[in-house]
Amino acid sequence: MAISVEIVHSGRALVLKVQADSLETDNVAAFRAAITPLLDKSAHFVIDLSDVEFMDSTGLGSMLSCLRIVKSKGGTLRLCSLTSEVKQLFEMVMMDRVFEIFDTPEEALAK
Amino acid sequence: MLFYSDGVTDLKLSNGKRLGMNGFADWVESRAHLPLDEFLSEVEALRMEGLTGLSAGDDFTCVAIRYRGAEIVKDGYLLLWADSGSLRKVRNYVKSSARESSIGFTDPEINELLLAVQEAASNAVRHARAGQKGIPIKVSAEIKNGTFIFELRYPGSPFDFSSVPEPVLDGTKEGGFGISIIKKCVDDVAYVYQGDHNLVTLKKRPKGSGIENGNIS
Secondary structure (H helix, E strand, O other): OOOEEEEEEEOOOEEEEEEOOEEOOOOHHHHHHHHOHHHHOOOEEEEEOOOOOEEOHHHHHHHHHHHHHHHHOOOEEEEEOOOHHHHHHHHHOOOOOOOEEEOOHHHHHHO | OEEEOHHHHOOEOOOOOEOHHHHHHHHHHOOOOOOHHHHHHHHHHHHHHHHOOOOOOOOOOEEEOOOOOOOEEEOOEEEEEEOOOHHHHHHHHHHHHHHHOOOOOOHHHHHHHHHHHHHHHHHHHHHOOOOOOOEEEEEEEEEEOOEEEEEEEEEOOOOOHHHOOOOOOOOOOOOOOHHHHHHHHOOEEEEEEEOOEEEEEEEEOOOOOOOOOOOEO
């Protein structure tokens, strides 16, 4: 299943939109390959997950990997527009306490 | 699919008997789940067994072809090859089974079921044979006494879910969540190793069903 990451807004922070209906074991390597070069383009990021209807533990791990990379450079990474299914996963493993999560990209950028 | 010359079926085994077509079919059936390179190593071992004390005069050719694109759906189970896209097929199978049942799961409960199934099947794909593709996975879903029962059966090294430690939830570790997610999403998780197969059974009941929750065995 194809996956790509598109820059949908450039400013003080880059908004990166994940273009796939799932982020999971079968496409997580492609996701990492797509997003890693983009993490060099700014210090501050918002990842828009509005298209992602399903995420498993490997997808979650890739989000944590992005957070670690960005934080190691002194930057910030926020998530926005999580579907109810993905939000349920984050709350289940308490990752809603680890990530800053917003309802919309605008809210994530405004803070 | 196997193509083979009659040197295979003409093999005389250590018990002195000719292998024959039926004997070869039985022999293949018990090894059909193996990755093809392992399967062909077994064929080679069979040839060596058959050559004991005999000349190597007969031709011996065996070509094995495996088509991994198809899955088999029958009443009560789905059989497919662990490969790219197989996890989505398993999720779709479970989602349809849960939705078509009259068990009364809410959407969040179905999502929990899918998460548990995904993590269990993902483990099968990644750990069964150290990531080797072409692993057959058999899954079944049934409703019994108000409980959704999912079974996952796959060959490979034993992987005991109950021995995995609890994950670190402070964001410092990127992995180790899978088993914890399974435990949180279903009411019962059971694991056994039968022969050279892992068998994982997940059970989930709708909240408010009045049935006591169990645990891991």
